[in-house]
Amino acid sequence: MRKREFYISCTFVLIFLNVFSIKAEENHSEKAFNVKDVIFEHLTDSYSWELPFSHTHRLYLPVIVKDLNGKWHIFSSKHLDGGNTHKGFYIAQDGDNVHKIESVDEQGNKYRPLDFSITKNVLAILFAAIIILSVLLWDAHWYKKHPYKAPRRGVAMVEIVIDMLYYEIIKPILGEDARKFAPYILTLFFFILVANLLGQIVIFPGGVNLTGNISITLVLAFMTFIVINLFGTKEYWKEVFWPDVPLWLKFPIPIMPVIEVFGVITKPFALMIRLFANMLGGHIIALSLVSLIFLLGALGETVMGITTGVSVIFSLFMKLIDVMICFIQAFVFMMLTTVFISLARVKEHEHESKKEEQQSTEITE
Amino acid sequence: MELFKPEFGLIFWMFFVFVVMFVILAKYAWPVIIKNLDERAEFIDKGVEYSRDAKKELDNAAANAQLILAEAQKQQLETLQEASVLKNKIIEEAKHAAAIEAQKVIDAAAVSIEQSRREAEMQLRKQVSALSLEIVERLMRKDLSNNKAQIELIDKLLDEMEIKN
Incomplete structure (x- = not known):
């Protein structure tokens, strides 16, 4: 029993050492730290999930939305990464629907489509x-x-x-x-x-x-x-x-x-x-x-x-x-x-x- | 305010997943688990009660056994006493019977002795009378054997002699 615990803790220590060395390298390239954004990003829902010990690798989850014409769209949230627009849908950066999928109708008004996405x-x-x-x-x-x-x-x-x-x-x-x-x-x-x-x-x-x-x-x-x-x-x-x-x-x-x-x-x-x-x-x-x-x-x-x-x-x-x-x-x-x-x-x-x-x-x- | 805005998609999924989970659990998990817990608790209660009763019975049995043992010892003592009494009685009886038997044997012996003595006496008497006759014959040179009165006289004389002896 004691041996097993020892091995487990050793593995953890090794993982953390490894991770921190990688992190230290990454930190130089990161932009300025914004507390509010970080906290809110963790508290709110999102269309992708950060994989452990990595800021670059994310698990992209399926987006399931229905537009105003009653048509269903299913695609990976990878297409929306970095503010990209895919099939007319994008993740709002501000406004009422911030961090949610938005679309624009024919008159040019922003609207929130019916969103059944598999989110985080x-x-x-x-x-x-x-x-x-x-x-x-x-x-x-x-x-x-x-x-x-x-x-x-x-x-x-x-x-x-x-x-x-x-x-x-x-x-x-x-x-x-x-x-x-x-x-x-x-x-x-x-x-x-x-x-x-x-x-x-x-x-x-x-x-x-x-x-x-x-x-x-x-x-x-x-x-x-x-x-x-x-x-x-x-x-x-x-x-x-x-x-x-x-x-x-x-x-x-x-x-x-x-x-x-x-x-x-x-x-x-x-x-x-x-x-x-x-x-x-x-x-x-x-x-x-x-x-x-x-x-x-x-x-x-x-x-x-x-x-x-x-x-x-x-x-x-x-x-x-x-x-x-x-x-x-x-x-x-x-x-x-x-x-x-x-x-x-x-x-x-x-x-x-x-x-x-x-x-x-x-x-x- | 993003935090306080319910999201329809999420509500739908949450409701859907929860209901499915609830239906599965309510059908396959909870009744089994709760029934088992209930039954086990009851089983344990019953077991405890049963063992308590059993212990009580065992205690009673031990007390009973003690009683029975005491009784048995008492009986044994009584039996032993009775046996000894009986033994003495038997011995007494045996002694008595033996005494009687012995008496009988002695009596029989006495009778037979008496008889043989009488026979011997008769024999003796005959011989003595014969001898006496012979003696008298020789003495008197006279054959008195046919004289009945003579023999009777001799017999009488012999009787007298015997009484003297």
């Missing part, structure tokens, strides 16, 4: 899905093969998480509905967790700001919204539109129903913003700390050396916190989803029994 984020979603599917299907296969056996290693690692989520969160909160909603909640959790963790890996298959992208969190929150309201009970809808408050609060002017409807929307909205902001913030901090080295590098080699040391220590610290945040955010998203679902699954007799309890306590008092 789409590919990262696929990677995350493949990882989750392979891990969990392997798990299920293992369980089928070894019933009543305690798992070891990988399967056990996943089982600890599933066990904790299912028996500590989902089952106590949802009760008898647990089995019905567990697949959705667990899939949600694992997708967010894997996407978060992939984002923390700096090089190729990872390093994508996936859950820090508003589109992704929008979809996740929207699906939670659908699940909550699709499976809401009669009692839930009654509480939304005809809550248990004095009549003047809901009859001529529906104050409470408006607030309640607002609440229905804000719940998933808060989920969306929370995940998005947390993960985005983590990425920005990590990138800023690294950029600090290059910013202060202009002041001389001594300053650069000191900032490097400080930045590395801070980065390490932040990375560790980020890994924790990856889990916490996935956990929070999943837990709140569970809670919201349970709130939408209220049953009438529960309320009645509560009322009865209140009455009985009043009587005894």
Whole structure:
């Protein structure tokens, strides 16, 4: 075991030495360092993916666009590299659609075509899905093969998480509905967790700001919204539109129903913003700390050396916190989803029994 | 503001991939895993309960065994006592029987002795009477053998002699 670890670390050291020697040569030819551009390039989506340890080699991904005439175009994003125009499409350098594919119609107006390109984020979603599917299907296969056996290693690692989520969160909160909603909640959790963790890996298959992208969190929150309201009970809808408050609060002017409807929307909205902001913030901090080295590098080699040391220590610290945040955010998203679902699954007799309890306590008092 | 603008293409792909993933997992992974976890937990609970019961039973059995052992020892003691009593009795009986038998043998012997003594006596008497007759014959030179009264007299005399002896 120890021998293997030694070999692995040796390999890493060799790779890094090699890479840094190449980098040092490349640095001379690079243009001035722009912090904002670098950070934004990492945070936003793009049509190609930088391969590890190289600024020159990129993975060009397919562009799938539909122009105004309803014609589909599929081509490699290599044709758009360096601001080139291909079949009338180009990547906007400024304006509303900056860094996105734009085209020009017959009148000369810029417009955004329908864009179904396999971008960096789409590919990262696929990677995350493949990882989750392979891990969990392997798990299920293992369980089928070894019933009543305690798992070891990988399967056990996943089982600890599933066990904790299912028996500590989902089952106590949802009760008898647990089995019905567990697949959705667990899939949600694992997708967010894997996407978060992939984002923390700096090089190729990872390093994508996936859950820090508003589109992704929008979809996740929207699906939670659908699940909550699709499976809401009669009692839930009654509480939304005809809550248990004095009549003047809901009859001529529906104050409470408006607030309640607002609440229905804000719940998933808060989920969306929370995940998005947390993960985005983590990425920005990590990138800023690294950029600090290059910013202060202009002041001389001594300053650069000191900032490097400080930045590395801070980065390490932040990375560790980020890994924790990856889990916490996935956990929070999943837990709140569970809670919201349970709130939408209220049953009438529960309320009645509560009322009865209140009455009985009043009587005894 | 680029960061805050949802991208339609990305939303579509995300939705598509997530739904496909969810359907696959909900069909092939989660039910299997959760069912297995549930069943295993139940199995373990049952196993623990069973082993606890078994242990209790075992303890009971040990206590029972102790009781049975004590009982057996008691019985053994009793049996031994009974046996010894029986033994003594048998010995006594045997002794008794032997004594009786011995008495019988002695009695028989006595009877036979008496008989033989009597026979011998008779023999002797006959011989003595014969001898006496002979003696008397010689003495008196007279044959008295046919004289019954003479023989009776001699017999009487002999009886007297015997009583004297």
